Amino acid sequence: MTTGTLDRTAAAVEVHDVHKWYGAHRVLNGIDLTVRPGEVTVILGPSGSGKSTLLRVVNHLEKPEVGYVSLDGEPIGVRRNGDRLKELSERAILAQRSRIGFVFQNFNLFPHLTVLDNVAAAPVATGRLSRPEADALARDLLARVGLADKAAAYPRQLSGGQQQRVAIARALALRPGVILFDEPTSALDPELVGEVLAVIKDLATSGTTLLIVTHEIGFAREVADRVVFMDGGRIVEQGPPSEVLDHPRHERTRDFLSKVL
Amino acid sequence: MSESPAAVSLVTAPPTDTPSRPVSAQRVQPLRRPGRWIATAVVLVLAAQFVHGLVTNPFYQWDRFGYWFLRPTILDGLLITLEVTAWSAVLGLLGGIVFALARLSGSPVLRAVSWTYVWALRSVPLIVVLLFLYNFSALYQTLSIGVPFGPAFVRFDESRLATDMAIAVVGLSLHESAYAAEVVRGGILSVDQGQHEAAAALGLPKGYQFRRIVFPQALRSITPNYVNQLINLIKSSSLVFYVSLLDLFGTAQSMGSTYPGDIVPLLLVVTVWYLILTSVVSVIQFYVERYYARGATRTLPPTPLQRLRAGLTDVRDRIRREAAV
Numbered sequence: 001m002t003t004g005t006l007d008r009t010a011a012a013v014e015v016h017d018v019h020k021w022y023g024a025h026r027v028l029n030g031i032d033l034t035v036r037p038g039e040v041t042v043i044l045g046p047s048g049s050g051k052s053t054l055l056r057v058v059n060h061l062e063k064p065e066v067g068y069v070s071l072d073g074e075p076i077g078v079r080r081n082g083d084r085l086k087e088l089s090e091r092a093i094l095a096q097r098s099r100i101g102f103v104f105q106n107f108n109l110f111p112h113l114t115v116l117d118n119v120a121a122a123p124v125a126t127g128r129l130s131r132p133e134a135d136a137l138a139r140d141l142l143a144r145v146g147l148a149d150k151a152a153a154y155p156r157q158l159s160g161g162q163q164q165r166v167a168i169a170r171a172l173a174l175r176p177g178v179i180l181f182d183e184p185t186s187a188l189d190p191e192l193v194g195e196v197l198a199v200i201k202d203l204a205t206s207g208t209t210l211l212i213v214t215h216e217i218g219f220a221r222e223v224a225d226r227v228v229f230m231d232g233g234r235i236v237e238q239g240p241p242s243e244v245l246d247h248p249r250h251e252r253t254r255d256f257l258s259k260v261l
Numbered sequence: 262m263s264e265s266p267a268a269v270s271l272v273t274a275p276p277t278d279t280p281s282r283p284v285s286a287q288r289v290q291p292l293r294r295p296g297r298w299i300a301t302a303v304v305l306v307l308a309a310q311f312v313h314g315l316v317t318n319p320f321y322q323w324d325r326f327g328y329w330f331l332r333p334t335i336l337d338g339l340l341i342t343l344e345v346t347a348w349s350a351v352l353g354l355l356g357g358i359v360f361a362l363a364r365l366s367g368s369p370v371l372r373a374v375s376w377t378y379v380w381a382l383r384s385v386p387l388i389v390v391l392l393f394l395y396n397f398s399a400l401y402q403t404l405s406i407g408v409p410f411g412p413a414f415v416r417f418d419e420s421r422l423a424t425d426m427a428i429a430v431v432g433l434s435l436h437e438s439a440y441a442a443e444v445v446r447g448g449i450l451s452v453d454q455g456q457h458e459a460a461a462a463l464g465l466p467k468g469y470q471f472r473r474i475v476f477p478q479a480l481r482s483i484t485p486n487y488v489n490q491l492i493n494l495i496k497s498s499s500l501v502f503y504v505s506l507l508d509l510f511g512t513a514q515s516m517g518s519t520y521p522g523d524i525v526p527l528l529l530v531v532t533v534w535y536l537i538l539t540s541v542v543s544v545i546q547f548y549v550e551r552y553y554a555r556g557a558t559r560t561l562p563p564t565p566l567q568r569l570r571a572g573l574t575d576v577r578d579r580i581r582r583e584a585a586v
Contacts, residue, residue: 059462090467098464108459111556112477121473122463154556174463 010037010209011072011099011177018057018067020050020233027053028064029233035178035226038207042220042241045230046256051213054230055180058211059100060093071099071177098126101171101179105186107163109155109170115142116151119170126174134173141169145199161192165199178209185216217260221245229253325526329516330533338512339534345426345498345508349433350491356434357441362471364446375442382439388500391432395504429501437494444486448479481553488546492539509534 013035020028027050035041043051056062058069060077068085069076077093078085088096109118119138123129129137142148145165147158155163164184171179181200185193197219204210204223214220220227220241227244229236229252236250248254315321329335363375382390452475460470502511513527520527551561563571 061458061462094461094464094466096464097462100462102459102462104455104459104462106455108453108455110456110459110474110478112553113556122465125463125465125469125473154559156556157559170463 009177010207012037013058013178013209013211014070014073015054015058016067016070018054018064018069020053020057020062020064027233028057031067031233031235033228033235033238035209035211037177037209039225040204040210040223041212041226041228042224043211043213043228043230044215044217044220044256045236049230050233051230052182055102055182055211055213058178058180059097059102061102063087071096076100095126098122098174099177101174101176103164103167103171103179103181103184105183107155107160107167107187109163109167111155113154114151115147115153115155115158115166118155118166119173122170123173128174137173138169141172142166144172144202145169146195159192160188161195164188164196168196168199168203172203178211179203181210181212181214183213183215185214215260217245217257229256231256320525321529322523322526325523326529329513329523329527329530334512334516335509335530335534338507338509341426341501341506341511342495342498342509342538345429345433345501345506346491346495348430349437349498350494352430352434353437353441353490353494354445354487356438357443357445360438360442361445361449364442365449379439379442382435387432387436387497388503390436391428391500391504394428394432397428425501425504425506428504429498429506432504433494433498433501436497437490440490441487444483444490445479447486448481448483449475451482452478477553478557481550481557484546484550484553488542492542495538495542496535 013033015031015033018028018031019026029050031050031054033041033054043054045051053062057064058076060069063077068078074096075085076096077088079088080086109115110121113121116135116138119141120131120134123134123137124131139148139151142151145168147162147165147169150158150162150166155166158166164187168179168184184200185196188196193216197216200210200212201219201223212220212224224241226238227241228238229244229248229250231252236252237244237248243249244253245257248257316323360375360378363371364379366372456474456478457470460474465474498508499510501508502514507515510531513531517524517527547565551564554561
């Protein structure tokens with residue numbers, strides 16, 4: 001990309017011993033994970049294994065009861081107070097979230113705003129850019145995801161694949177250090193999956209830190225620097241795709257892969 | 262034509278529009294609906310009878326209706342009705358938003374207070390609320406802002422503050438805000454949870470999330486419900502007559518006691534004015550709803566003019582089709 005406005009520095013993500021309960025059910029059971037800047041991590045696992053929850057803990061949409069996540073060493077949603085962790089104010093958490101992009105399974109575009117406004121809203125609302133600057137950035141980003149001609153459309157006038165590409169542009173507009181993808185292609189018709197994966201692949205090669213929850217094993221093999229396999233709220237194993245996908249060490253991983261491949 | 266009565270052949274093509282077979286031979290006859298025609302005729306006769314009675318019955322005294330309809334005293338009353346309604350509609354909606362947000366807040370105290378307010382104000386008849394406020398100055402002679410049981414910082418002389426107009430607006434607004442709170446709450450709840458999450462994930466400031474993301478989407482379902490309330494409010498404003506404010510209804514009522522022979526035409530004047538007000542609100546509602554439908558539907562619903570044009574085109578096409586057959 002030629003525009004300097006799109007530059008962003010990739011961030012490191014560290015998950016420190018995170019535990020999360022829904023009522024009496026423990027969804028995350030002591031997760032430790034280190035993601036280096038620019039690394040592409042794909043999280044695999046059966047449904048209910050806690051992979052989506054882990055992703056939502058990273059940008060503090062879900063609050064862990066124990067443990068914390070840090071972005072470039074800075075704890076998210078909490079601050080250290082001696083040997084304790086104290087919850088941050090809502091305003092502080094919102095400010096931190098704007099450094100973390102999130103792409104939802106169901107896109108969650110704002111249906112009452114045009115595509116351009118969907119992308120340009122956050123930089124303006126958070127006071128980073130003026131309206132004309134944000135509009136220019138939004139047009140650049142829409143061009144990058146191949147939707148320059150859809151700026152004036154409303155989200156419901158687009159196909160699912162187009163909507164998800166707008167959602168990716170919206171996440172990029174804040175120049176996040178890391179982007180989280182929560183099953184970005186699961187709600188799409190099969191023939192639309194490719195166009196979304198192509199955009200994500202483009203991001204992966206441009207050196208952005210990505211955490212991707214997906215069921216697309218082939219895609220994981222292609223773009224992932226590291227594959228993390230989760231089950232029952234724990235990380236069962238992790239490593240480069242050539243190891244985890246081709247020579248899994250654990251029975252549970254082999255079992256899962258044999259079902260999805 | 263070599264038609265054989267034998268079984269339908271699957272090999273030969275089905276009959277088509279060849280010159281030898283006129284189109285009319287294959288024309289589908291629409292189902293006859295005699296019941297519908299009879300019902301329509303009955304309703305038309307009844308409607309004609311009603312209009313006939315309305316026009317010719319001397320009971321209505323249309324000449325007196327004409328005399329009163331634009332009398333300055335009636336128009337003054339109409340102005341009071343509009344003023345009371347407009348203030349109460351705006352204050353009621355603002356109050357409703359506050360109570361709806363309190364009801365949806367994380368604080369159990371705010372939730373309980375909001376619930377109790379709605380419960381109480383919906384339970385007490387509006388006329389009772391108004392009469393309470395009317396006698397308020399007798400109950401509390403001064404209003405003061407300060408610490409409960411402690412010193413007061415500011416004092417108001419209540420009798421100066423409480424004009425008839427203020428009492429009417431406060432009473433109607435209190436009543437209205439209780440209903441508006443539920444309308445607004447319903448609207449906010451109708452917005453998909455994913456919208457809240459997306460706004461939070463983008464780190465949008467809390468106020469922005471509500472003003473620009475959640476509330477505009479909630480307005481789509483708030484609008485029809487609130488307009489319903491508003492039309493109710495226009496009519497309820499006639500109760501301010503009981504706190505000695507001469508609105509449209511109050512004026513007609515007092516003129517009626519001065520000119521007892523004109524009560525029926527005066528009531529007709531009031532009826533027609535309320536019909537006009539309600540119609541204006543309904544037209545505004547249509548365009549407000551159309552505005553907030555942006556993005557929710559792929560194409561906006563047609564305006565009445567567009568619909569009329571489409572209807573005419575439709576009729577024209579049908580006539581041409583008939584002519585072709």
